[in-house]
Amino acid sequence: MAKVLKTKDKILNAAERLFAEQGFEHTSLRQITGIADVNLASVNYHFGSKKALIQAVMERYHSAFMPELDIRLVELEAKGVTSTEQVLNCFIEPLLSLQRINPNGTSIYLSLLGHAYSEIQGHLRRFTMQNFGHVVQRFLACVQQANPHLTLSTLFWRLHFTLGATVFVQVSGQALSEIAEADFGEQASAQDMIAKLIPFLAAGIAAPV
Amino acid sequence: MAKVLKTKDKILNAAERLFAEQGFEHTSLRQITGIADVNLASVNYHFGSKKALIQAVMERYHSAFMPELDIRLVELEAKGVTSTEQVLNCFIEPLLSLQRINPNGTSIYLSLLGHAYSEIQGHLRRFTMQNFGHVVQRFLACVQQANPHLTLSTLFWRLHFTLGATVFVQVSGQALSEIAEADFGEQASAQDMIAKLIPFLAAGIAAPV
DNA sequence: GTCTATAGTATGATAGAC
DNA sequence: GTCTATCATACTATAGAC
Numbered sequence A, B: 001m002a003k004v005l006k007t008k009d010k011i012l013n014a015a016e017r018l019f020a021e022q023g024f025e026h027t028s029l030r031q032i033t034g035i036a037d038v039n040l041a042s043v044n045y046h047f048g049s050k051k052a053l054i055q056a057v058m059e060r061y062h063s064a065f066m067p068e069l070d071i072r073l074v075e076l077e078a079k080g081v082t083s084t085e086q087v088l089n090c091f092i093e094p095l096l097s098l099q100r101i102n103p104n105g106t107s108i109y110l111s112l113l114g115h116a117y118s119e120i121q122g123h124l125r126r127f128t129m130q131n132f133g134h135v136v137q138r139f140l141a142c143v144q145q146a147n148p149h150l151t152l153s154t155l156f157w158r159l160h161f162t163l164g165a166t167v168f169v170q171v172s173g174q175a176l177s178e179i180a181e182a183d184f185g186e187q188a189s190a191q192d193m194i195a196k197l198i199p200f201l202a203a204g205i206a207a208p209v
Numbered sequence C: 001g002t003c004t005a006t007a008g009t010a011t012g013a014t015a016g017a018c
Numbered sequence D: 001g002t003c004t005a006t007c008a009t010a011c012t013a014t015a016g017a018c
Helices: A007-022 A029-036 A041-047 A050-079 A084-100 A105-118 A122-146 A152-171 A173-184 A190-206 B007-022 B029-036 B041-047 B050-079 B084-089 B092-100 B105-118 B122-146 B152-171 B173-184 B190-206
Strands: none
Touching: A007 A029, A007 A041, A007 A050, A007 A105, A029 A041, A041 A050, A050 A084, A050 A105, A050 A122, A084 A105, A084 A122, A084 A190, A105 A122, A105 A152, A105 A190, A105 B105, A105 B152, A122 A152, A152 A173, A152 A190, A152 B105, A152 B152, A152 B173, A152 B190, A173 B152, A190 B152, A190 B190, B007 B029, B007 B041, B007 B050, B007 B105, B029 B041, B041 B050, B050 B084, B050 B092, B050 B105, B050 B122, B084 B122, B084 B190, B092 B105, B092 B190, B105 B122, B105 B152, B105 B190, B122 B152, B152 B173, B152 B190
């Protein structure tokens, strides 16, 4: 039975795809409603404004991802953290579970995160930190437990390098995947990408200063 | 003696700053000419179009950076590459020398690179590869010499993680620097940032698969 | 809830006087 | 080379009929 989507969901689906591909500012309501096949005015009817739509899109992913991640970090904390890779592995399942929202959910979410940081979307950073700041803190604590030789400042920067490497590859992902496919005959699924990333990131985070 | 800048240079200086801070699409000609204190029409008179202005801004940095990097890579190739860190060190001086163009030259250039990748600026990627593809190739060859245990495909991805970590931190740099300063009382100059990056990146690139 | 029509604003680009 | 004035186009948002 083919599910008939409500207007609100059609808008969300179209918006998350376009936001991930093009960024927030660079995606117009006309594009979104065009692809969603709904009327232009319906975005404002259902969400109030473009800014509110952006937050609704992020919210749907955040609220699926963050609690899942938190559960795994709490478990890990309880049994004791011994390696950086252990911490990063906590991300795998929560990230892959986003494919239940959308077949490209994983890479959409990471792209959205990238755009949220690099565009002038201060409100998004604040929004994230207010709602899920405690998960970020727990993550930081775990990494520090795995790397007692590193100062908090060094960790802070390395975790942002980590975020950067991850989201950049997603944001510029289409172009990169095309090159990779042409040069190495490789398909790069979200799962493959994560598998490639983790050894790189774990080694980088734990590197001697 | 205070140098009086020509209109063309005033435009370039204002444009590179705004492009680095906000991205290309998100910066208007009115902003640029407002800050440069020149007439709106002068951009089109001197450069022809906004697209041509973008390329002129990139060109000024590319042509200062790429040949410098190439010289160092050629030297290194000649005496034989033994470590990843050696290769990355080749970037330091060329990057820092960009501060002769502009006191913030290093971080402006890296930000521009980030925006060039993540915005839909296909023409910029092509432009770069056409003019400086051989430098990129030489860099890849050096890294491979330092890491004979890695396949070309693995290297390809890790070098993009590297680029991502680097440009992301620059693009979202202002926000991060503010947080870092608040939390650790640290100033993060371009030179400091590079010093923090290199151990992270070298360990990540050379990590076991 | 959904539509049309349009207000109000910002953009890149250009014609033409000086 | 530099200016004013303006065109054509795109955008978000909203009022009001159905």
